[in-house]
Amino acid sequence: MKATPIIAFALLLLFAACKKESTPDSINHGKNRFTTTVDGDEREYYVHVPQSYDGKTAVPVVFMLHGTSGDGEKFYNISGWKEVGETENILTVFPSSWHYCIIDGGVQKNTTKWNSQPSEWAPCAGETLRDDIKFLKKIISELGSKYKIDSKRIYLDGFSNGGQMAAKCSIFMSDVLAAVIENAGSFYTDTTWTPLRRLPTAFQIGNKDYGPGVDGPEIPLSKIDTVLANTNYLHGRATKTHIQSFGLDPNYTLEGDTSTAMVATYPSLDGDPDVSYRFVYVKGLGHLFPNGSNHWMHAAELHWDWFKQYSLP
Numbered sequence: 001m002k003a004t005p006i007i008a009f010a011l012l013l014l015f016a017a018c019k020k021e022s023t024p025d026s027i028n029h030g031k032n033r034f035t036t037t038v039d040g041d042e043r044e045y046y047v048h049v050p051q052s053y054d055g056k057t058a059v060p061v062v063f064m065l066h067g068t069s070g071d072g073e074k075f076y077n078i079s080g081w082k083e084v085g086e087t088e089n090i091l092t093v094f095p096s097s098w099h100y101c102i103i104d105g106g107v108q109k110n111t112t113k114w115n116s117q118p119s120e121w122a123p124c125a126g127e128t129l130r131d132d133i134k135f136l137k138k139i140i141s142e143l144g145s146k147y148k149i150d151s152k153r154i155y156l157d158g159f160s161n162g163g164q165m166a167a168k169c170s171i172f173m174s175d176v177l178a179a180v181i182e183n184a185g186s187f188y189t190d191t192t193w194t195p196l197r198r199l200p201t202a203f204q205i206g207n208k209d210y211g212p213g214v215d216g217p218e219i220p221l222s223k224i225d226t227v228l229a230n231t232n233y234l235h236g237r238a239t240k241t242h243i244q245s246f247g248l249d250p251n252y253t254l255e256g257d258t259s260t261a262m263v264a265t266y267p268s269l270d271g272d273p274d275v276s277y278r279f280v281y282v283k284g285l286g287h288l289f290p291n292g293s294n295h296w297m298h299a300a301e302l303h304w305d306w307f308k309q310y311s312l313p
Contacts, residue, residue: 027055031076036142038135045095045139046072048082049147052089060153061091061143062307063136064300067160067185067289068212069111072096080291080300081157088304091147095139097161098130116164119188132165133172140176152178152312157303159183159289160212163203167238171195171245179310181303184209184287186238190231193245198268200310201246202278203238204299206285215286221258224281228252228264235279242266242277252279259283261297274310 032047053059062085066075072094076082085092097114101124108124115129123129136156143149156177158166163185170180175196182203187193210216219227230236243250248266256262261282268275285295292298 027053029053031082033073034142034146036135036138038138039131041098041130043096043098043135044072045093046076047143047146048076048085048092048094050086050089050091052086053091053147055148058148058150059089059091060150060155060308061093061140062304063093063095063139063154063156063158065095065114065156065158065162065165066097066112067162068113070097070162071112075159075162075289078291079159079289080298084300084304088308090304091143091149093139093143095136097132097165100124100127100129102127114158114161114165114168116161116168116185116188118191119161119164133169136169136173137176150311151176153308154312155179155181155307155310157181157183157300158185160185160287164188167201167203170199170201174199176312178312179307181306182238183289183299186234187241188234188237189241190237191241191245193241195245198246198272198275200274200276201242202280202306203242204280204282205235206282206287206290209285209287212287218284221256221262221281221283224254224262224264224279227281228279235281239264239266239277239279246275246277248275248277274313278306 029049029051035042035044064075064079064081076094081092097112099112101110102121104121115132156169163182166180166182167187171193179200184205186203208215208218227235228239231240247269249269252264252266264279266277290297290299
């Protein structure tokens with residue numbers, strides 16, 4: 001049956017509307033701020049959409065988790081990840097943690113923190129720690145409805161308290177993350193965890209990083225064997241926890257240069273090439289996320305080179 005002119009005109013308008021909705025012109029490239037509700041709380045996150053994103057091809061996603069007292073916008077601005085996202089056509093995501101009253105070193109503070117427990121700090125009496133794993137998983141779900149993402153190529157990077165949270169995510173989000181990097185923060189206790197999936201992980205720290213606000217004398221990178229053996233400190237304790245939790249060979253291989261960075265790589269005990277742990281010891285780096293301006297290393301660029309070789313099975 002031939003369509004009447006009115007019906008034909010209506011169909012033409014509908015087609016035009018659908019076509020407009022799917023064009024790149026409708027994509028908000030650059031900085032986007034979103035809020036979502038998790039257990040009754042309004043949470044925020046920032047997403048950088050590169051200019052090359054067209055909504056037609058599935059793209060990888062990289063999360064960057066800030067440290068104590070920071071928020072998503074701060075690391076959107078200073079981490080260097082949005083710039084890498086532009087170059088590599090990656091969606092980069094910068095969530096904000098929750099603001100708490102905490103006890104840290106016997107001192108009461110009011111600051112932002114990821115719920116990285118067990119940790120060196122504790123919430124004040126009456127504080128309720130938020131479920132950040134639930135929050136991050138909800139972001140992934142929302143990204144899938146807003147953008148065309150490659151769900152097999154979602155990665156997570158974290159700094160300081162965000163590095164502690166990244167370690168937690170390597171256990172409780174390992175079913176949705178392809179790889180995880182922790183920076184200047186990792187597992188706090190010597191514990192054996194059972195990850196949902198064994199995945200590639202890395203821990204990066206500077207040789208003059210003695211914790212937030214404390215830069216000490218540089219430890220020679222040639223001492224990396226001694227550093228890794230000492231479980232009284234974060235370096236060795238975090239490494240031991242990775243070995244125990246991910247089924248890794250305690251015998252590692254060393255590569256790098258003592259004038260820049262040394263890398264100890266721990267392979268999987270069962271020979272799985274997609275399961276390993278890298279301890280990256282960086283010369284001249286204090287307690288900060290190196291972005292090429294505050295230190296010679298541009299971590300986001302190097303981390304993406306490592307991330308991109310992995311995807312979920």
